[in-house]
Amino acid sequence: MFSRDIGIDLGTANVLIHVKGKGVVLNEPSVVAMDRNTGKVLEVGHAARRMVGRTPGNIEAIRPLKDGVIADFDVTEAMLKYFLERINVRGFFSKPRILVCCPTNITKVEQKAIREAAEKSGGKKIYLEEEPKVAAIGAGMDIFQPSGNMVIDLGGGTTDIAVLSMGDIVTASSIKMAGDKFDQSIIQYIKREYKLLIGDRTAEDIKINIATVFPDGRNEEMDIRGRDLVSGLPRTITVNSKEMNGALRESVALIVQAAKSVLERTPPELSADIIDRGAILTGGGALLNGLDQLLSEELKVPVLMADDPMQCVVKGTGMMLENIHKIAKD
Known part of the structure; x- marks a missing residue:
């Protein structure tokens, strides 16, 4: 063996x-x-x-x-x-x-x-x-040709953005803003607006089931339970997608900014390739509702989600x- x-x-x-x-x-x-x-x-x-x-x-x-x-x-x-x-x-x-x-x-x-x-x-x-x-290869991109490929890999702890050509990274940025920070933003929002303390698991459920980062992306409601900060007793509230859009706005703006800075540092010939080919979204964080639409609108290039982004x-x-x-x- x-x-x-x-x-x-x-x-x-x-x-x-x-x-x-x-x-x-x-x-x-x-x-x-x-x-x-x-x-x-x-x-x-x-x-x-x-x-x-x-x-x-x-x-x-x-x-x-x-x-x-x-x-x-x-x-x-x-x-x-x-x-x-x-x-x-x-x-x-x-x-x-x-x-x-x-x-x-x-x-x-x-x-x-x-x-x-x-x-x-x-x-x-x-x-x-x-x-x-590695994410770009897993998403099916041919990064070994002399042409520009852009990948935005959103994990739990970091978002890695890179432009690749000839099998290597040309420009890249890695920021400590990703899935975990989205959860924290939701926790802080509910604490601030409702004086209610919720745990990481509940925040993640909200993110997966009703959160969106694109205006009019989805319109859903969810009942959540937590501990009332004033009385100390359990309490149930209802939150909706529109509120979560507001809660996540600042966090997502940092990812957009990082992606823009990578594009600004990219050689013009490769930038032209990215306009044709678009950028690929990978990682578990890519599943956040409306993220591909928001990035596409902000970066002025097509942004596509990879098949099975979690496993890229x-x-x-x-x-x-x-x-x-x-x-x-x-």
Whole structure:
């Protein structure tokens, strides 16, 4: 039994793993539930996510990645080890080669942390690739031609925007504004307007089910429950899509601004290509209602959502693993 090459999309919100020859074998939330007293890992992934905001004092549900980088090294290592053991990719004699994706502007120290966590969790050789490049490949773009391709990858912790040509990044920007910050904007809005405290899970449900960022994008209502900040008692309120549009306006404006700055720095010939081809939206955050329409209107270029945007990065790792000899120096 020999080990296989694996690709990991190590996301702030989710971890996705692609095994060469098998496809995507794992898609779990990046959450670890630990016992504070003993430091023991109790649950990882979906089971741990169900515990967020619902645990007694001695149990803590931790998200070890923040803004696309490792915030808690030991917990990240434990999480990766757990996932790799579960998919059983280690051979008797050899360890797998691992390709990990990371945001474009992370520091050397942050790169080293990702590399070490992957090594300690059972990898033999670790390759790092920039997220928007891998997302573009996973979305089916041919980035190896001398023509401009623009990708906007909205994850949980970071939004990576890049223009690619000849297989590499020409201009790029990575901002710490993405899915998690959208949730926080919703929490703050409801706290401010209704004096009601809601949790991260509720905010995410609102974002998925009724939120929109395009005027007249959708018009829906939802009942939500939380704790009244004045009386301290549980209370139910109804919120609608129009309110959520207002709550998310500032957050989305930052993404639009970052995309504009990337286009402003792009060579004119490549800009002309992008007007023809448009930009591709990838990542879980791309599913936010009306985002493609808003970006298209603001950037004056067509913006299309990739098929299955959540899996673009991990699918891209799979395609890169097929040609791992090109990135492997030895």
